[in-house]
Amino acid sequence: MGDRNGTDGQKGSGKPDISDTELSGRLRGLGSELDKVRAERRADEKTSKVPDRTSSAAGMTLAFRLGSEFVAGVLVGAGLGWVIDHFLGIAPWGMIVFMLLGFGAGIANMMRAAGETGRKTPPKGGA
Template identity: 55%
Template sequence: MTHQQEPGDLEKRRRDLEAALALRKPKVPSDAGGAKTGGVGGFGNALRLSSEFIAGILVGAGLGWFIDRMAGTSPWGLIIFLLLGFGAGILNVLRSAGLVAEFGSKAPEKGGSDPREKK
């Protein structure tokens, strides 16, 4: 038994499907900054985070190389400070992303405002 569908049935099903999809579509906030917030803003954030990570590694490697040259401890200073630079780079990225609080800062009180804000 094959059931042939009328063109009107297909059009009704298409409209019903569009209506159902429109209900499930996430709402876009009206104050969104347009196309710039999605693509370019994310790219800039990625560049900032990656440069902080690479800077930590380069500073650690440079300090290790310098200490090896002055103290004659090659390659141990480079190895140790390269690992320390790697850890510092990860910490810098986490701080910039807002996943780790700054050293010495207190968590905001439950009352509302951030204690670091000046009144």
Template identity: 45%
Template sequence: MADDQKGSLEDRLKRLDAELAEKRKSDGAEEAAEARAAASRSGYAVAMKLSSEFVAAVIVGALLGYLLDHFAGTGPWGMIVFLLLGFGAGVLNVMRAAGMVASPHPVDRLAGREPGKAGSGRDETDKKDGV
């Protein structure tokens, strides 16, 4: 009788181990699915941020152009020019946020230097050192 109970207990333990192993596999699949969903949500958030930055720049440019036309009486030219400037600013903001264009270094912005100009990133001490 004791051997019968021992065998029954071992069978139950084997079934429990098999069920636990199966459950762990399904938990791993659920965790992987959740990780993919989180990555997808993150990508969607970045896309919404970039698109809203672009649209905001275009709208601000159009609004400034309209106000210039309204108060200065310049006809459609203020709207056209500022709409194009807003479009360009929107594209630049999106490219900076996406990491395709580097933003100017804060020291260069404060000193009035721009990295694209000849000799702007070097001062006299750098020239002496041969840098």
């Protein structure tokens, strides 16, 4: 029953009344502007370089290789440490020392593998 005071939504709120034809005109203008932007984006997508899926697959391969190099180094070091602890009875020192050595070997293997893949030309010298 807010009509009694002359306020029913927008009419008494100080905002100007906009006719349906004016709103339809604005909507058509906005639609044409959006069509222009979409057409420009389509043209840009056609001319832009499409991302190469083989490069992302190569990156995933490298990531798995580096991760496995590191994990293998740590596991081999821990295994050797456990064997030494078991036979010499010096637990846990063999495991600690050889796990740290395995960690270092894993880092060195990762650095070596990353250096091989980042190289553009084959190393000089050799066979």
